Amino acid sequence: MNRKGFAGRLARLWIVPVALVLWELATRVAAQPYFPAPSSIVVRIQELWFSGPLTRVLLTDAAIESFGPSLGRLFAGWVLAGLAGVLLGVAIGRSAKLADYLDPILQFGRAVPPPLLVPIFFALFQIGTPTQLAIIVFGVIWPVLLNTADGCRTVDRQYLETARVFGFSRPDVLRRVVLPAAMPKIFAGLRLSLSLALILMVVSELVGSTSGIGYGLLTAQQNFLFVDVWAYIVLLGVLGFLLNASFLLLESRILAWHQRARRTI
Amino acid sequence: MLELVDLTHRYGTYHAIDRINLTVKQGEVVCVVGPSGCGKSTLLRSIAGLIKPTGGRVLLDGRPVESTPDNLAVVFQDYSRSLYPWLSALANVSLPLRRRGLDRKARDEAAMAALTEVGLGTAAAKFPWEMSGGMQQRVSIARALAYRPKLLLMDEPFGSVDAQTREELEDLVLRVCAHHGMTILLITHDVDESVYVGDRVVVLSKAPGTVTGDLTVDLPGPRDQIRTRELDAFVKLRADVGRMVRGMTNNNHHEVEHR
Numbered sequence: 001m002n003r004k005g006f007a008g009r010l011a012r013l014w015i016v017p018v019a020l021v022l023w024e025l026a027t028r029v030a031a032q033p034y035f036p037a038p039s040s041i042v043v044r045i046q047e048l049w050f051s052g053p054l055t056r057v058l059l060t061d062a063a064i065e066s067f068g069p070s071l072g073r074l075f076a077g078w079v080l081a082g083l084a085g086v087l088l089g090v091a092i093g094r095s096a097k098l099a100d101y102l103d104p105i106l107q108f109g110r111a112v113p114p115p116l117l118v119p120i121f122f123a124l125f126q127i128g129t130p131t132q133l134a135i136i137v138f139g140v141i142w143p144v145l146l147n148t149a150d151g152c153r154t155v156d157r158q159y160l161e162t163a164r165v166f167g168f169s170r171p172d173v174l175r176r177v178v179l180p181a182a183m184p185k186i187f188a189g190l191r192l193s194l195s196l197a198l199i200l201m202v203v204s205e206l207v208g209s210t211s212g213i214g215y216g217l218l219t220a221q222q223n224f225l226f227v228d229v230w231a232y233i234v235l236l237g238v239l240g241f242l243l244n245a246s247f248l249l250l251e252s253r254i255l256a257w258h259q260r261a262r263r264t265i
Numbered sequence: 266m267l268e269l270v271d272l273t274h275r276y277g278t279y280h281a282i283d284r285i286n287l288t289v290k291q292g293e294v295v296c297v298v299g300p301s302g303c304g305k306s307t308l309l310r311s312i313a314g315l316i317k318p319t320g321g322r323v324l325l326d327g328r329p330v331e332s333t334p335d336n337l338a339v340v341f342q343d344y345s346r347s348l349y350p351w352l353s354a355l356a357n358v359s360l361p362l363r364r365r366g367l368d369r370k371a372r373d374e375a376a377m378a379a380l381t382e383v384g385l386g387t388a389a390a391k392f393p394w395e396m397s398g399g400m401q402q403r404v405s406i407a408r409a410l411a412y413r414p415k416l417l418l419m420d421e422p423f424g425s426v427d428a429q430t431r432e433e434l435e436d437l438v439l440r441v442c443a444h445h446g447m448t449i450l451l452i453t454h455d456v457d458e459s460v461y462v463g464d465r466v467v468v469l470s471k472a473p474g475t476v477t478g479d480l481t482v483d484l485p486g487p488r489d490q491i492r493t494r495e496l497d498a499f500v501k502l503r504a505d506v507g508r509m510v511r512g513m514t515n516n517n518h519h520e521v522e523h524r
Contacts, residue, residue: 158346166361180351261394
């Protein structure tokens, strides 16, 4: 990194308006209905979702009806997958025997593309939120699980020996040594999962759903509303960016020790 | 208080230490010195109960060491990996005190007292990565002190700090441990340090490590970095130990073998 800090980051943002202007020019020259100009997309986004009353931070009914369920599924799926992934990952990371038994199953499960399991989830759960949650959880659990297992397996030997010398109880070793030591890797997994959760949230709403961003996108597409389709695409991009940025902020708070320790070594 | 009887350990086919016999009395500061690869760390890890030796016995207060005894603390060489980077100095020192059944307040007070004793009373809230190597090693010494062990094992505790810090830490350990009447077994490859710090210097041979020398350091206390090191007796002892470490025979060698 040659330029640090807020000023440096701000200075590099010039690329954004340049890209926008180029995009605008290109779409105007091409004049294709499939590729609306960004200016019209922005207007449509505003009409669709941000022309509501001030008391609701400008959000329209449509925005609330579509974002609410989507974000709810996204977060519920991510949190469930995160909890299950960390629990299983710790067990696998701390027990070589369990890891040996489960490894083939995990490698198999990880390789299966989650959208392919949609029919199975439909058969298992009712159509609607349970199925959508299952798709998200199944799709995003892997990075958390595998990263947690790896983090717990590779705890520095000296950390563990120190704990043994001072006679830490088993729960203490887990809670106060293994988990904090694995935390950087767990967070890396959680971040990856969050971006996957957004994708799978849309995928899950494209099938058998009657609400949400994915459903909106599908309806717009089926009705040849290209500006609307693009509005949804931009919305998803912005959402992904915001999720990632908030997660990084959270991570930098919780893992301050790790980031600063690495900087000084 | 510590007795090693024919302590032997092999890693697979590698013979690390061979029939080490050693008795350490209550309140003694014993330095174990030897060339690199003489099984010093294996010896320490066997005493601490971190590995199970393949032969012989370790007795602490007459009882065989099983798992890790609760009246023993270790200061490791690599302080950067011995302190937990996610905990402040205070939390690092107070965490082991949970084994003592103290409540949180009592733990923090004991930890604070130990940190003050090593001169870090004002740095209790700092994290390891905010401290110099010497400060970090002081924290790990404070952690051992607060734990109130009867036996303190030190594995090349001053190996990774600069010469000046090293001298400070040597004096700190001598002063504080004398104050608490702690028994110390310090492992080092530094001949000079072993004579300066120890009441007794035990010399190990190359692997498989075995005791080839055992000298009483008869120097006046309290030790002083300048005055002690210029004493004729110190210079003589240092030369004797140095010769033994290099495997040159002298009288002491035979003396030990006839014990």
